[in-house]
Amino acid sequence: RHKFWETQPVGQFKDLHDANLPEGPIEPPTPISEVKQEPYNLPNLYEWVTCDMSSEDTCAEVYNLLSNNYVEDDENMFRFNYSKEFLRWALHPPGYYKTWHIGVRVKSSKKLVAFITGIPARMRVRSEIVSMAEVNFLCVHKKLRSKRLAPVMIKEVTRRVHLENIWQAAYTAGVVLPTPITSCQYWHRSLNPKKLIDVGFSRLGPRMTMSRTLKLYKLPDSPVTPGFRKMELRDVPAVTRLLRAYLLQFVVAPDLDELDVEHWILPKEDVVDSFVVESPESHEITDLCSFYTLPSSILGHPTHSILKAAYSYYNVATKTPLVQLMNDALIAAKQKDFDVFNALDVMHNETFLKELKYGPGDGKLHYYLYNYRIKNILRPWELGLVLL
Ligand code: MYA
Ligand code: JJ1
Structure with a gap:
């Protein structure tokens, strides 16, 4: 075969x-x-x-x-x-x-x-x-x-x-090959529901009108967590400590040092966005959320040619509740004019997806290792890896 x-x-x-x-x-x-x-x-x-x-x-x-x-x-x-x-x-x-x-x-x-x-x-x-x-x-x-x-x-x-x-x-890969270490599901959170429906990315739910849909997905104008701000170069050591400690709980995860974090997590315009929560009292970095920018071309649509999508990347909550942190990520993405926020059910993502009104997509993502056998297929929440 x-x-x-x-x-x-x-x-x-x-x-x-x-x-x-x-x-x-x-x-x-x-x-x-x-x-x-x-x-x-x-x-x-x-x-x-x-x-x-x-x-x-x-x-x-x-x-x-x-x-x-x-x-x-x-x-x-x-x-x-x-x-x-x-x-x-x-x-x-x-x-x-x-x-x-x-x-x-x-x-x-x-x-x-x-x-x-x-x-x-x-x-x-x-x-x-x-x-x-x-x-x-x-x-x-x-x-x-x-x-x-x-x-x-x-x-x-x-x-x-x-x-x-x-x-x-x-x-x-989106296709099944010999053999996945885990198989994940894409989830989607509408930020611009009217456009998503217009282009066929999503549909009006049963018994839903457009105005009820707009209201359902409405978000505050700016993040609500005190101390939530864009990550800066000076945060690299603290973010590295936070992320390294967090990733230890997963069966498979990248081993990131400060140079990696500076490259992969530090914000880069129109490529990767990252936010930290700096405690207003102690000035400690307690939380991190990040997403990368991956637009899709809309094929053969008369008026819209690009769907602006944010993809959840690495998130760590030690003080702010993860649901609140990820709601602030949605708000930040909406402020930056993204149409949709996508996430896989990896790491702790399952704990916020439903609560924050994500819906399951029709796509799956299978993870593989070459020349390394894993004895038992992992459950998605045992995986601490996001590839671009
Ligand atoms: S995943 C993204 C893949 N890209 C796309 O889906 C873009 C659109 N599609 C295409 O460009 C083509 O359809 C591709 C296949 C190029 C995907 N991963 O040449 P073929 C197997 C691995 O006749 P084509 C990503 O980028 C298929 O099962 N294998 O087919 C990660 C069959 O083998 P077998 C794949 O359709 C890539 C064979 O190829 C994939 O013209 C990781 C058919 O070849 C796939 N996504 O071209 C690659 N799709 O008969 C592996 C099909 O056995 C890396 N196939 O079933 C492995 C590690 C290497 C480094 C190791 C270091 C130590
Ligand atoms: O984006 C994806 N699906 C969308 C669009 C579906 C269009 C018809 N096929 C989707 N939309 C529903 C959203 C809806 C919003 C409101 C709440 C309910 C849900 O499901 C899918 C992922 O779901 N994406 C793909 O299929 C792209 C390929 C995914 C495999 C990627 C392989 C990557 C290679 C790695 O290197």
Whole structure:
């Protein structure tokens, strides 16, 4: 059934019930000198390129490929539209490798037709810290689909990761592959219900009028928690302590240091928003909430072309009730003109989703590890990881 994935060191469906298989790496590392030194073969018309995302031109080509060919919902009404600034941020974390930003071009025209990326990350799995690649932005141009290009791209990124002496990876997909460590549900909180209904993202509920719907989703004009403010550079040490302590309770979570937090959490305009609660009395940082900006193109709508979506990222509440903190996140997102706030049911998110009037979406997100077996599939709230 999975001609490619059956050959890879990933959990296989047939092994799911086998309690004897040990947790941890599926195959051992090999000496780097034994890693294949040349790229995998592509069909003759195509060539590998390393994409320099600091180059405005290359970044624009990647942006154009993804904005026309990347992930869509099941009814092809919306397509992720990651911005150039977002892609640069997502691909330039501390210690990134340029060689892990891999493109495929048509030899003759140099047109970019496929892409896949890795970035380095330290992941904690139970008590083990494992060096991994996070693999994302796998995309094959619509006209080149179903030609088995994706397996070659996955093997090539694997080879380049191995050359850096890294043997594990984490990735997510909307499709079921062998085999998820957990499967999560998307939830959506309407901020601009009229537009969401107009574009077919949501529907008027049964026995609901537009004016009752507007009232249902109405929010205060500004956050209500005293001391709630935008995160600043000086907050990095305190936010790192808060987040590290919080993430320890999950079975799988990133191991973030101050440099990582500065990169991933510090606000970056139109890319990532983060807020802290600074105690008005002690000036301690007690809480954190954050979301990233990922618009979707609205396909074939006469008047609206972009859906502005915020995605819940890392949130930690030690003093403010999580429901109140996340309501302030909704208010902040509404102030910034987002149409919808999306969240997965990971970490403690289940505890605020219903209360804050999120509804379940029609999309799922499956999380995977490469070359690392987890003995029992996790429940979503045991996962402390959000990939972009
Ligand atoms: S998830 C986002 C993926 N991108 C999209 O959904 C964008 C729109 N779709 C496309 O561009 C294409 O449909 C893609 C497949 C490129 C997805 N992850 O070439 P094919 C398997 C993994 O004929 P195409 C993200 O970015 C499929 O089961 N495998 O198919 C994370 C089949 O294998 P098998 C996938 O449709 C990516 C084979 O590919 C996915 O033309 C993580 C068919 O190939 C998928 N999302 O192209 C990648 N979709 O026969 C893995 C299909 O066995 C990283 N397939 O069923 C692994 C870790 C690597 C590093 C390891 C380091 C140590
Ligand atoms: O956004 C998604 N679904 C929306 C739109 C559905 C349009 C028709 N298919 C949705 N809307 C309902 C919202 C409603 C608001 C009021 C309360 C009740 C709910 O459900 C879905 C997620 O639900 N998104 C996708 O399908 C996009 C792909 C998701 C897989 C992503 C793979 C990512 C790759 C990782 O690197």
